[in-house]
Amino acid sequence: MLSQPPARPGSSLFVSFEGPEGAGKSTQIGRLLRRLESAGRPHTVTREPGGTPLGTRVREVLLDPDLTIDPLPEFLLYSASRAQLVANVIRPALGRGEVVVCDRYADSSLAYQGAGRGLDAELLRGITAAATGGLWPHLTVLLDLDPKLGLERAARRGQPDRLERADLAFHQRLRQGFLELAAAEPGRFMVLDATRNEAELEHAVWAAVQSLLPDVDR
Numbered sequence: 001m002l003s004q005p006p007a008r009p010g011s012s013l014f015v016s017f018e019g020p021e022g023a024g025k026s027t028q029i030g031r032l033l034r035r036l037e038s039a040g041r042p043h044t045v046t047r048e049p050g051g052t053p054l055g056t057r058v059r060e061v062l063l064d065p066d067l068t069i070d071p072l073p074e075f076l077l078y079s080a081s082r083a084q085l086v087a088n089v090i091r092p093a094l095g096r097g098e099v100v101v102c103d104r105y106a107d108s109s110l111a112y113q114g115a116g117r118g119l120d121a122e123l124l125r126g127i128t129a130a131a132t133g134g135l136w137p138h139l140t141v142l143l144d145l146d147p148k149l150g151l152e153r154a155a156r157r158g159q160p161d162r163l164e165r166a167d168l169a170f171h172q173r174l175r176q177g178f179l180e181l182a183a184a185e186p187g188r189f190m191v192l193d194a195t196r197n198e199a200e201l202e203h204a205v206w207a208a209v210q211s212l213l214p215d216v217d218r
């Protein structure tokens, strides 16, 4: 088994959203949060990189279009942000029995810096295990999208950042990387076709979350 889900005190649940820029992660997270609010489920939403004061500073560095960052230091910066986020936000929220919803998590590093930039997968997994203490989501929603469509959607939002301007071949490798991660852990991943309409996707996500929270109001 590649990942070890955390123990679940009370009704805690850790859900991550993955996929390329423009896939609809923020859109679906917003919809899931409204569902959780209606169901009266305590929850915490966060994102990578970011989510802590350190993570926010690291995010500014990582997304700065004026900086050239090599793949290994890029990965280490993500890992630094992740370590702080796990320790200060995610584990405490799970400990309080909350649903934690994270916009990107370690799978993004494995896909971007592994499949995308060619760093050794075992190296990435070793450092990720150290940064997270082996914490992986119970459910990872992968919004799968043709990179061309994703870039078009992201471009409509405004100025592209450093990641969005990387070339199409990179984005094709990234998509393959995500799909391979999902294939290796079908019990954790739910792969959704991100071209489906927003309401359909919302229903699929909510059904999966409900199945992991058996006492939620239906």
Ligand SMILES: Nc1ncnc2c1ncn2[C@@H]1O[C@H](COP(=O)(O)OP(=O)(O)O)[C@@H](O)[C@H]1O
Pocket: 019, 020, 021, 022, 023, 024, 025, 026, 027, 028, 153, 154, 156, 157, 194, 195, 196, 197, 198, 201
């Ligand atoms: N299912 C969908 N179908 C069509 N467009 C969508 C869908 N979900 C999101 N979008 C649009 O695509 C763009 C990117 O969505 P967003 O949620 O910001 O993606 P991400 O957070 O993955 O980068 C937004 O303009 C959004 O309105």
Ligand SMILES: [Mg+2]
Pocket: 025, 026, 027, 103
């Ligand atoms: Mg987003």
